[in-house]
Amino acid sequence: MGLKGWIHDTNLRIARSPVGRWFRLENSGHWSNVIQKPRERKGSFFFTELRAGLATFFAMAYIISVNSTITSESGGTCVCPADSIADFCATNQEYLICVQEVKRDIVTATAAIAALSTFCMGLFANLPIALAPGMGLNAYFAYTVVGYHGNGLIPYSVALTAVFVEGWVFLGLTLLGMRQWLARAIPVSIKLATGVGIGLYLALIGLTYSAGIGLVQGATSTPIELAGCAAEHFDKETGLCISSEKMRNPTMWIGIFCGGFLTVLLMMYRVKGAIIMGILLVSIISWPRSTPVTYFPHTALGDSMFDFFKKVVTFHPITKTLVAQDWNISDHGGQFGLAFITFLYVDILDTTGTMYSMARFAGVIDERTQDFEGSAIAYMVDAISISIGSLFGSPPVTAFVESGAGISEGGKTGLTSCVTGLAFFISVFFAPIFASIPPWATGCTLVIVGTMMAKSAANINWRYFGDAVPAFLTIAIMPFTYSIAYGLIAGILSYVILNGTAWLLEKASGGRIVPPNKDESDPWSWKVPGGVLPPWVKRAAHGKKDFWRQDEEQAVHDDLGSMESSHERVAIEKAPHNAQEPTTKAL
Template identity: 80%
Template sequence: MRIKSWIHDTNLRVARSPVGTWFRLEGCGHPKERKGSYFFTEIRAGLATFFAMAYIISVNSNITSLTGGTCVCPEEDMADFCATNAEYALCTQEINRDIVTATAAIAALSTFCMGLFANLPIALAPGMGLNAYFAYTVVGVRGSGLVSYSTALTAVFVEGWVFLGLTIIGMRQWLARALPASIKLATGCGIGLYLALIGLTYSAGIGLVQGGTDTPIELAGCAEGMMDPDTGLCLSSEKMRSATMWIGIFCGGILTALLMMYRIKGAVIIGILLVSIISWPRTTPVTYFPYTDLGTSKFDFFKQVVTFHPIKHTLLAQDWNLAGKGGEFGLAFITFLYVDILDTTGTMYSMARFAGAIDEETQDFEGSAMAYTVDAISISIGSLFGSPPVTAFVESGAGISEGGKTGLTSITTGICFFIAVFFAPIFASIPPWATGCTLVIVGALMAKAAAEINWRYYGDAIPAFLTIAIMPFTYSIAYGLIAGITSYITLNGIAWILEKVSGGRIVPPNKDESDPWSWKLKGGFLPPWVNRAAHGKRDFWKPDEEYAEKTGPAEAGSLALSEERVAHEKGQEPTTARSVKSE
């Protein structure tokens, strides 16, 4: 009881401090305090997010180092791109160590800034999917792709600054707000399935499924070394026999779900830590460090416990000499731009909705401009470290499901990544099967958004379903959004044309059940701060009732409704709202 009392008192003291006011913890007295946000809950949520995405430290380094980085392949070995060159292999091992440090460092910096400046429980790191696109398509394994590693980093650097420009003019915010309601709801559900698929695969999960030959995807679950040497697929007789998979299912999945059912705090962290600790001894069938060359290399790194590996090869590796490379650079830049803008914007919006931070009137979320700004600048800084594009992480849902509602969650995650820079051997040794089932559970929580989709009208339902389905099937959030948006425009565009041409006679029978949509959103295209600055407001970064009076009935009405809600919660009369209505 004393501990509970101490926790309660500490939560209250922090809430009433400047820290609580800045992050709008419950009890701080701020009109927009976030209900249910408490100091220790935010810390626990931040730890949950970190443990759910700590795998990115090792996974991103493994994927990105496949490009060879800045390693140079001798001319005589270019036939197979140095596949058998021992010296080149040693160089790529150094690249791998560089990217371990780079991943932890940029994740720490970007996530901390997201929490401090945008006050959102969203973590940033080099994105899964984006790093695979960077490594396998743009640069290619051992440099066999479209452009060199250095040119690709240059494209990522430029992309970040273009993103910043799009944020300043409000394009990214407008895109998130202007998406039809069914697409926005479907995005959260699709990301949930995408997250579950990540958790079920080998690279970042329990290894329950894998790509097939007769079917696009098939059951797996093989133990180490039980793959068909010709196809690389799980042998039929060995499926579902992986000890690590079952440890992940029972200790990381069922146990975590049971703890969540009984409202045990820290359930996600308990599951991940338990599986990790079980997987560290080398003498067990579920060890993360088998007696192989790779396993021994991982264990040697793990035994260092505390170490700092400086970034030697990938720091400032951009190639600014683009003479004769304009086409290649342009292709890499454009593809990164359109994939990343849809991926990051959709993920960030869905995480904000999952955290309950969306304003249903404006369809924007608090701190959106700063969130997109931090994301954009982080992309460019990350490229200077040698990293693929940084993006919002869907694993943020693990912390949000633990109760994270404010930037303190992200700050905690950022601090953990900063510590991981020096404890990389420990955090890089969290096995993927320790976090796989956590991602599946978070996916299940995010899937509840499907219940709110308008399934009654096919013009809303079919694009929503395509958004949900294409995300996991193509392993891309961006492609899912492209499918949903284009199908929505096609179906509803044709229906609109037929209605106009026929003079209103050819109309879907239940069109009145469709979700209303308009590109003319409340507040306009430009960000609110631009409108406030245009009206001469000196502290244009802070909205107030004076701005509402200057900008007309639409914005004033929105403010009035907001103040009515605040007043209702406090049991007071909304004086400002009454004056706006009377006018």
């Protein structure tokens, strides 16, 4: 028996096992008694799912280092003993050593919550979608809510409380079906623009010193200017890069060429894991201590970082960020509410939009309701993961667009996510490696991720100003104000003002004053197909005892709704329900 024969037989044996039936692999025999048709997912095989899960992991493994770098910039639970926090803490060795400990905690926390949430998504929702602390959300958490070195709206521990509460509110919205309704009722232009704005926001972070390559910096005569100096070449009075030393920082060039251009070239040739390859290459170059680009200078901070790095394989327990919530929010009421609402709203846009796009990519969307199979369970897993992640000290968890890497490799079931989750679990024991990845190794990664997120701009309706202007304001305000929240507020308010005014004028004039090209606007309605309430609520209202179980007829409808061919749908609907089960069911 050759290798192909062994793979085929192994795929068949696993498909016939309880594992194959649970994940509905092809040849598993998962069957619909109503229409006498297999409900298994065609083209799903064990080794294909295994490869797809690893592809997803390598595509998004950068989040372990990037999230720890960004989140630790807030200072975590470390307290800087100075009035001028942002300036003093950037040079205080004792404080920076504490921040490094927080960074190591977040490395473990990121890998742990990604492993748990992704595995549960695959096991219970049977979707090839991976979860982890979200890009954009972690930046908002670190740089706006908590602030650089804690110079923001609320302390780190209070921000974690906001995230914890948000997760449970998310769970309640999911159980009542409101989360699905809100996601579908938000104007299309704002949905698309939010992803683009977050992409530009991430790119700006990747170009700065705090979590990037240091190409740009704040200025005095202009809002922003070119930088690229080494740390010792900043003007002590202004804090800005000396003009004669701009673009001479060797770590910046290492990040640009090895972490940027090389990564993009690998992606052009569709090399799986290109992003993690670029990050690892820059990191390996930066690890030797006697080089101009070392990440471990001979200082107290560098010695502490290098001592931890030498452990290589170890389990780093979470010490400073574990269950760090502060429930005394009396002194932060307004700021706490703003952070909570923004987390809630951004998560609705980010997670829901990503899940919808990935579900459509995987072919499990119901075209009638625009909902996807297992959406309620998927949302519940996401919501509970947000609250659990906050107990580890992590920003909100969300679905990752990098799941598309696994789906493009053939992943169709939750087995893909289970493999990805197991890979993240293994990475927990390599915390010293992930904690020693320098910011200039991940800066260009943020720019690349921003590039991928910006492609949604092509789908925005630029023909009608009522859609185009709110979308553009959403995109522009996010990076210009360094705040996702302000971008969302600008987009939604401008949409309401412009389109609300046009609607009032149309009604007041009896339909005579109407924008000439209103027919080109994106349709919007608060009404959504399938209703607001989720199916389980409707089943409970009708007295169904096992209301948590999906009706067979509805399950069949989900299958029919996901079929690409309308002719196939019609043929199945006409097929007799009492037909003999074909022999392929035994496979």
